[in-house]
Amino acid sequence: MSAISPTLALRDGREIPQVGLGVWKASQEQATMAVREALNAGYRHIDTAAIYKNEEGVGAGLRESGVPREDVFLTTKVWNRDQGFESTKDAARASLDRLGVDYVDLLLIHWPVPMVDRYVDTWKAMIELRDAGLARSIGVSNFTPATLDRLVDETGEAPVINQIEVHPYLQQETMRAVDAGHGALTEAWSPLGQSHVLGDPVIEAIAAKHGRTPAQVVIRWHVQLGNVVIPKSVTPARIVSNIQVFDFALDSDDLAAIGALDRGERFGPDPDTFGPPRP
């Protein structure tokens, strides 16, 4: 059974499939299998990063699937140590080489790393990469209100997306509003809370009520909030079921119950302090 995700409009006029596949922690071989399975199951959006060290595997899965390159929305990210004007361009070209593609659909600054303070120069390089056609759209990840405001103030160019940690235990109402104020979509990473939220009794009860899996309930919650969402799995049956979320809806009671789970709990690092180079 396959399912096709609807798309959301990006501020630059392009479109992104709302549900995609994340591949953090997948090996090269797992990434190839997961990308191939996902594309065969109807996914048209894959999220990787240079630091995941599986871009070759992702590219192989894309080619093995037989799905035309132009039908797939492919994201990668510039890693922290590659920030800076020339180094960002070199890093992006190296990612394209590893992926075996001529362009990515979305290139993100992976973390702002504010204490190193190179994200504005990095963004200027990304604007050039976009204008040269190597990235169709450009965005950021893990940006905070302060770093996002400064990026826009100094360059006059807002990202199309801010990819941040969002799940029922960290709902990010403030940051989602700041993103929207810049015309940027919010993309949820660790959307399942790295699986920690799936055993929550509230999520389990809503899943039982709808005859769905807890993961489908959480992914559907992201969809109804308007988030782009990239659940990761290297398990074929989960890859298939995680995108079967367009044939049911959460009601206002469900949304209120999940809304009440917010407790500001991060499973990943804090963007204000993450990423300084090791001495």
Ligand SMILES: NC(=O)c1ccc[n+]([C@@H]2O[C@H](COP(=O)([O-])OP(=O)(O)OC[C@H]3O[C@@H](n4cnc5c(N)ncnc54)[C@H](OP(=O)(O)O)[C@@H]3O)[C@@H](O)[C@H]2O)c1
């Ligand atoms: N920008 C950033 O800084 C950043 C940071 C973290 C993540 N990300 C991106 O976001 C993606 C998703 O985040 P994530 O990988 O941290 O966590 P996640 O998607 O919240 O959770 C992934 C975990 O949930 C399990 N899982 C998936 N579907 C399931 C299901 N239907 N039932 C039960 N368990 C299920 C997976 O197991 P199996 O794989 O074993 O099936 C895996 O252990 C990443 O892969 C990456 O692309 C970005």
